[in-house]
Structure formats: C-alpha cells, structure tokens
Amino acid sequence: MGMFEPNADWTQQARENIAAALAAAQSGLGNRIIVQEQPVGEDAQVLADYMSLFSSVADSVITYQFFRGNRLPTKVRENRTGGFDWTLGSGVSSLPGAADADYALFINTEDHFGSTGRKILQVIAAIGRVHVEAGLHAGRAGLVDLRTGALVWINADLRMGGDVRTPEGAQRRISQLLEDFPGRPVPAGASQ
Amino acid sequence: MKIPAWCTSAALVAAASSAAAQDFRVPPYQGIYQPQGVDERGLWMEADEAERGLRDSDLVIRDQALNAYLREVLCRTVGEDRCNGVRIYIIRMPAFNASMTANGTMRVFSGLLLRVRNEAELASALAHEFAHFERRHVLTGFQRRRSASDLLMWTAVLSAVAGQPNYAYLPLVGGVFEFSRDQEREADILGLAYLKRSRYRPQCAADVWKRLMDEADASALGRAQRSQRYDRVPFFASHPTQQERAGYLSSLAGAEVADRTVNADTFAVVMRPWIAQFLDDQIRLNDFGGTEYLLAQLAGGTWTAELLHARGELYRSRGNPRDLVHAADFYRQSVALDPSRAEAYRGLGLALMRARVLDEGRAALVRYLSMQPDARDAPMIRALIDQPL
Numbered sequence: 100m101g102m103f104e105p106n107a108d109w110t111q112q113a114r115e116n117i118a119a120a121l122a123a124a125q126s127g128l129g130n131r132i133i134v135q136e137q138p139v140g141e142d143a144q145v146l147a148d149y150m151s152l153f154s155s156v157a158d159s160v161i162t163y164q165f166f167r168g169n170r171l172p173t174k175v176r177e178n179r180t181g182g183f184d185w186t187l188g189s190g191v192s193s194l195p196g197a198a199d200a201d202y203a204l205f206i207n208t209e210d211h212f213g214s215t216g217r218k219i220l221q222v223i224a225a226i227g228r229v230h231v232e233a234g235l236h237a238g239r240a241g242l243v244d245l246r247t248g249a250l251v252w253i254n255a256d257l258r259m260g261g262d263v264r265t266p267e268g269a270q271r272r273i274s275q276l277l278e279d280f281p282g283r284p285v286p287a288g289a290s291q
Numbered sequence: 292m293k294i295p296a297w298c299t300s301a302a303l304v305a306a307a308s309s310a311a312a313q314d315f316r317v318p319p320y321q322g323i324y325q326p327q328g329v330d331e332r333g334l335w336m337e338a339d340e341a342e343r344g345l346r347d348s349d350l351v352i353r354d355q356a357l358n359a360y361l362r363e364v365l366c367r368t369v370g371e372d373r374c375n376g377v378r379i380y381i382i383r384m385p386a387f388n389a390s391m392t393a394n395g396t397m398r399v400f401s402g403l404l405l406r407v408r409n410e411a412e413l414a415s416a417l418a419h420e421f422a423h424f425e426r427r428h429v430l431t432g433f434q435r436r437r438s439a440s441d442l443l444m445w446t447a448v449l450s451a452v453a454g455q456p457n458y459a460y461l462p463l464v465g466g467v468f469e470f471s472r473d474q475e476r477e478a479d480i481l482g483l484a485y486l487k488r489s490r491y492r493p494q495c496a497a498d499v500w501k502r503l504m505d506e507a508d509a510s511a512l513g514r515a516q517r518s519q520r521y522d523r524v525p526f527f528a529s530h531p532t533q534q535e536r537a538g539y540l541s542s543l544a545g546a547e548v549a550d551r552t553v554n555a556d557t558f559a560v561v562m563r564p565w566i567a568q569f570l571d572d573q574i575r576l577n578d579f580g581g582t583e584y585l586l587a588q589l590a591g592g593t594w595t596a597e598l599l600h601a602r603g604e605l606y607r608s609r610g611n612p613r614d615l616v617h618a619a620d621f622y623r624q625s626v627a628l629d630p631s632r633a634e635a636y637r638g639l640g641l642a643l644m645r646a647r648v649l650d651e652g653r654a655a656l657v658r659y660l661s662m663q664p665d666a667r668d669a670p671m672i673r674a675l676i677d678q679p680l
Contacts, residue, residue, distance in 0.1 A: 102436065102440045105330075105333030105336055108329075110336055111336075144348075147344065220444055224451075226452070
C-alpha cells in the first residue's frame with residue numbers, strides 16, 4: 100500500500116496477454132513482424148545494452164521533446180523545423196537478427212496496481228483533500244531504423260489505460276501504444 | 292522457520308561476550324526451496340528478472356577460473372548441499388560490498404576481493420551473504436518495510452487531514468533500519484556458525500571489519516573530513532557499526548583451534564591476475580587516503596613492481612607538483628624491479644612531462660612506445676613526444 104509490491108501472477112498474466120495482443124495487432128500494422136528470439140552469449144549482452152539504451156533515449160524524448168517548453172538548447176534547430184532527430188546510433192545493425200529486418204520495435208511497459216487498502220486510503224485522503232496516487236501505468240513503444248539507428252516513431256505515456264492483467268485490457272494497452280503507428284514506414288532518412 | 296538451535300544463538304547477541312564458549316549449530320538444511328505465498332513469489336520473480344539482466348550485463352566478470360574459485364570457497368564454507376541453491380556473480384565495482392537476493396543470486400563486488408586478504412576472510416563474507424538467503428531475510432525485510440510504509444501512509448494522510456505533524460514518522464522509519472541491523476547481526480552470527488563448522492579460521496571474520504574502519508579513517512583524513520564514529524549507531528544505518536561487528540564476531544569466534552586454515556597463498560595466486568585491474572578501478576574512485584591505505588595493506592612491507600606502479604598512478608592522478616615527484620619515483624622503482632613493465636614507462640613519462648622535466652619524460656615515453664608500438668594511446672603519446680615544448 101505504501102510502496103510497490105511485486106506480484107508474480109499478475110506479471111505472468113500481463114506478459115502472456117501483451118504477447119497475445121501484440122500478435123493480434125500485427126495485421127493492423129501493415130508489416131510483417133518477426134518476434135526476437137531470446138539470444139544467448141554475446142548477442143544477449145548486445146541486446147540487453149540496446150534495451151537499456153532504448154529506455155534511456157525514450158525517457159529523454161519524453162522529457163525533452165514532448166514538452167515544448169522543456170526542449171534542449173541543442174535541439175533548437177530541429178524544433179524550428181519541426182524535425183525529430185533522436186537515434187540509438189548505427190550500431191543497432193549489430194543487433195542479433197537485425198540482418199533479416201528493416202526496423203526494430205521496442206516495447207516496454209510497467210504497471211503497478213493499487214491494492215484495496217491503497218484505494219481506501221485514497222478515499223479517506225480525498226475527503227481531507229490530500230492527493231494519493233493509485234498506481235503506475237507507464238508504457239513506451241519505439242520503432243528504430245536498423246540501418247541508421249534513427250528513432251523513426253515513438254509513443255510513450257506514463258499514465259496509460261488498459262488493465263494488462265486481462266486480455267481485453269492488454270489489447271487496449273497495445274492499441275494505445277501502437278496508436279499512429281506508421282502503417283507503411285517511409286524509407287530510411289526520409290523521416291528526418 | 293522455528294528452529295530451537297537458532298533461538299539459542301540469537302539470544303547470544305545480547306550476551307556476546309559470554310558466548311565465546313558456546314557451540315554454534317547450523318539449522319538443518321531444507322533442500323531445494325520454492326517460494327511460498329504472494330510476497331515471496333513476487334520477490335523471487337523480481338530477483339529472477341534482475342538475474343536475467345545480470346546474465347547479460349557488462350559489469351559481470353565471467354572469468355571461469357575466478358568464478359569457480361569463489362564457488363569452491365562458498366561450497367567449502369556452507370557445504371555442498373547448501374551452495375547449490377546459489378549462483379555467484381562477480382561484479383566489477385570498486386567498493387567493499389556483496390549482496391544476496393531472495394532467489395539465491397549472490398553478487399560479490401570486485402572491491403571486496405581486493406580488500407580481503409585470504410580465503411578465510413572471503414569465506415566469512417560469502418557465509419554472511421548465504422546466511423541472509425537461508426534465513427530468507429529479503430522476505431521478512433520486505434514485509435517489515437511494507438507494514439511500516441502502510442502505517443506511514445495512514446498516519447501521513449490522517450495527520451494531514453487533522454492538520455497535525457506526523458508524530459509517527461520517526462519511530463516508524465527508525466524501526467525499519469533497526470530491523471535491518473538486526474538482520475545483519477543475525478546473518479553475521481549464522482555466517483560465523485558456518486565458518487566454525489568449516490575448515491577456515493573463524494577469527495578472520497572480525498579482521499575484515501577492523502581494517503575497514505582503518506580504511507574509512509584514512510579516506511576521511513585524505514579528504515580532510517572528520518572520521519565517522521564507530522561507538523554509536525546512526526539513525527539511518529542499515530548495518531551495525533564495524534566496531535560492533537568486529538567486537539561480537541571476534542568474541543563469538545572464541546579461542547584459536549588447531550588445524551584451521553586461512554589459505555592466504557592460494558588466494559594470492561588466484562587474485563594475482565586481477566589485482567592490476569581492481570586497483571585501476573580503485574584509483575579512479577578519487578579516494579587518495581583510502582587507496583594509499585589499501586596499497587600499504589596489499590604491500591604489507593614488500594612493494595612489488597605492480598603495487599609501486601599503482602601507487603605511481605594514484606599520485607599522478609592527484610597531480611599536485613609534489614605528487615608528480617613522488618609518482619615519478621614510484622614508477623622508477625617499479626621499472627627497476629620489472630624492466631618489462633611498459634605502462635610504468637608511460638606513467639613515468641607523463642608524470643615528468645607534466646612536471647616539465649621534458650628530456651627525461653620524452654625518453655620514457657619513447658621507451659614506452661618502443662615496447663608497445665601498437666598501444667591504444669600510441670598516436671596521442673607520439674603527438675606528445677613530437678610537440679615542441
């Protein structure tokens with residue numbers, strides 16, 4: 100209630116539901132999606148590095164791109180021309196499986212649900228006009244050009260809808276995450 | 292788990308001094324354990340996830356020989372059956388630390404390996420971490436923190452509603468840290484029980500903490516800070532003070548027993564290939580006093596070419612004019628002992644160039660390049676040599 104508590108069952112359900120929802124959403128994307136095999140050894144290390152890099156870059160995009168007033172001075176030119184210039188670097192071509200694909204879709208979500216106790220606390224707090232957050236529902240999805248590393252498209256919201264513990268909720272989350280997904284991605288470079 | 296034998300030793304904490312003669316008993320081994328209940332399964336799931344990350348992390352030292360050695364020491368300390376529940380990951384991190392997660396992931400920092408002097412001291416650290424695992428401290432610690440944070444939320448909201456300060460705040464937070472310190476004591480004592488049952492000398496457990504206090508004092512002195520006090524517990528301390536730990540560990544270790552080993556020689560042989568890298572990481576901490584202390588400890592009166600080189604690097608990195616003089620001297624002593632040490636010529640050259648002793652500096656750098664023409668920094672060094680000064 101006062102802090103995050105892990106719940107293995109919910110996590111497992113959410114994982115399965117999101118995977119199923121993603122598979123179902125494929126057809127709507129206008130692309131063939133190959134699910135990344137779990138690599139081993141050095142490949143796994145490279146993938147892990149890029150997953151962390153994606154999260155950091157996505158967070159930077161959220162902080163420094165989404166809100167006009169908070170943009171970095173170094174991004175001033177792009178801001179004037181309305182451009183979007185974020186990249187993971189051309190090293191992404193070394194990702195395992197990159198040779199067989201044009202783009203990589205990174206998705207990560209994090210959810211914490213308020214317990215009953217927390218909700219009761221919320222009600223009591225609301226009576227006293229004290230704000231208590233119920234949970235955390237954050238999601239990030241990004242499409243990366245595997246030849247240049249450029250971030251072609253990104254969608255991130257730190258307050259998303261959809262209860263990922265249920266199949267319907269997971270579908271809703273995925274459809275929110277993939278909202279405005281570029282149906283037929285433009286060729287590399289043209290997007291910048 | 293309620294094990295009578297354990298209750299006796301837990302009670303010993305209060306009367307540590309009288310416990311020296313007491314016989315330690317290790318609780319019977321429970322076999323392969325699977326997490327029970329929502330909390331524990333959740334914690335294991337998180338730990339599994341983190342361990343998957345660790346498997347692919349760049350920070351993990353994967354050298355087979357070193358990993359096998361640590362595993363061997365752990366198994367010898369806690370027993371073959373127990374050690375199978377644990378995976379050890381050596382993390383390249385220059386701090387004295389080790390940790391244990393709920394699912395049996397043991398992280399051992401390289402800084403710990405640099406600071407323990409023999410196998411028995413290493414065994415005492417591994418045994419302590421294993422004790423956290425066997426007593427399922429992550430679970431009970433989590434539950435304790437949760438109940439405190441639940442109460443904290445309620446009292447915070449209710450006192451905000453009532454327009455009063457939250458008087459429960461300090462006792463609730465203090466209770467969590469006190470509980471954590473109790474867990475550490477419990478792990479220290481059970482860890483010592485494993486050690487007493489093994490072939491290692493249990494008195495070694497206290498030695499580590501004594502040296503850590505000295506190192507912390509040296510660090511504080513080097514930073515012109517006041518040294519911390521060891522005779523009282525800070526409010527937010529998660530562990531007992533080193534002095535307290537050294538005290539009860541040495542009294543509980545009891546009298547010396549024959550046929551105990553510390554295996555300092557084997558330990559030194561296994562660590563030899565790693566000392567240079569671990570020292571390099573340590574020097575980058577910018578902790579002059581602490582590193583000086585550590586180097587003197589490692590040397591123990593006989594300075595090897597490697598340690599002299601490291602000392603040169605330490606002084607050169609601080610880089611006051613007086614430090615550069617000493618640094619050059621340490622590098623010279625290092626190459627006198629081992630003329631094949633190319634990096635010492637590099638350090639000597641750079642220290643001298645910075646001290647504007649140009650000719651000798653250039654000569655040392657030329658020597659470095661002639662020994663290692665393909666060094667990564669060769670173009671930069673060459674530019675430095677050719678630069679008109």
